[in-house]
Amino acid sequence: MACTPLGVWIYEDPAVTVARVRLQTDSTTPQRAPVEVAIAVRNPNDYALSATRVELRLQLDDEPIGRLTRDSTVAVPKATTSTVALPLVLDAGTSDARILSFGSGRHRFLIEGRATFVTPFGPRKVRFAQAGELAFGSPASSASAPADPDGSP
DSSP, X not given: OTTOGGGXXXXXXXXXXXXXXXXXXXXXXXXXXXXXXXXXXXXXXXXOEEEEEEEEEEEETTEEEEEEEEXXXXXXXXXXXXXXXXXXXXXXXXXXXXXXXXXXXXXXEEEEEEEEEEETTEEEEEEEEEEEXXXXXXXXXXXXXXXXXXXXX
């Protein structure tokens, strides 16, 4: 084995970062979750791992929006980055109108969480947190918004 000389396993915790935050502001597709967070998991090891639990919470502009607790096994291939999209459960105080208010412009985000990975050394709990700014919405185009029948903006 290339990176395990003399049978010694070398382990490094996976890095978990935010790939994107998507808000469902289109009321014509109510079956979709109103908030989805995609996380990127980078496994630096030369062997596959699996994630068995993910917990996270999202704040936008310092307001709690939603959280997720998911127990399921997801393969994390060796020496690569995998992206997983996760639907959040909205906090009790987060209304549809509040989600719509974040639908455009730049907003501060904070995501904090913990993922449990199965490793050759047993389960490892890896904490992660990321903060920054996200831009939501885009200029209207034929692909993103219906055209106005009279051609006005």
